[in-house]
Amino acid sequence: MMLMRTDPFREVDRLTQQALETTARPPTMPMDAFREGDAVVVELDLPGVDPGSIELDVEQNVLNVRAERRSIASGGDDSDVLIAERPSGSFSRQLFLGETLDTDRIEASYEAGVLRLSIPVAEEAKPRKIEIRAAAGSRKEINA
Numbered sequence: 001m002m003l004m005r006t007d008p009f010r011e012v013d014r015l016t017q018q019a020l021e022t023t024a025r026p027p028t029m030p031m032d033a034f035r036e037g038d039a040v041v042v043e044l045d046l047p048g049v050d051p052g053s054i055e056l057d058v059e060q061n062v063l064n065v066r067a068e069r070r071s072i073a074s075g076g077d078d079s080d081v082l083i084a085e086r087p088s089g090s091f092s093r094q095l096f097l098g099e100t101l102d103t104d105r106i107e108a109s110y111e112a113g114v115l116r117l118s119i120p121v122a123e124e125a126k127p128r129k130i131e132i133r134a135a136a137g138s139r140k141e142i143n144a
Contacts (some may be wrong), residue, residue, distance in 0.1 A: 030045040038079065039119055041056075043115070049067045053067055054067045056106075063103070084129075106118070
């Protein structure tokens with residue numbers, strides 16, 4: 001069975017977009033971020049990426065995520081690519097983390113093409129109770 005393209009301009013549009021992405025900026029990693037309990041969770045879509053190619057590092061509250069997906073065209077001389085729309089190559093993204101996050105305790109997992117990062121809120125940033133002493137010696141607690 002052969003795959004057929006019905007719109008001749010679609011291929012031109014795809015090639016133009018691919019050329020602009022590779023010269024202007026690398027393909028992005030779609031991301032969701034949300035608060036879950038005492039942590040900020042970030043999920044990045046990296047389908048088809050070998051977990052061994054993923055690199056994470058933090059420097060001055062900037063989290064760098066790098067990954068690589070190999071092209072199907074690198075299968076050898078006997079492969080004949082018919083359609084190649086999925087981005088391949090190196091991907092990178094920087095996340096700027098707030099001072100209230102504990103970058104020393106980031107946890108990362110990769111499952112079903114999704115890189116999940118759990119970044120705990122720093123203990124110093126969590127709400128705490130402050131004790132107030134009344135002049136008569138009675139005690140009262142309030143939330144700060």
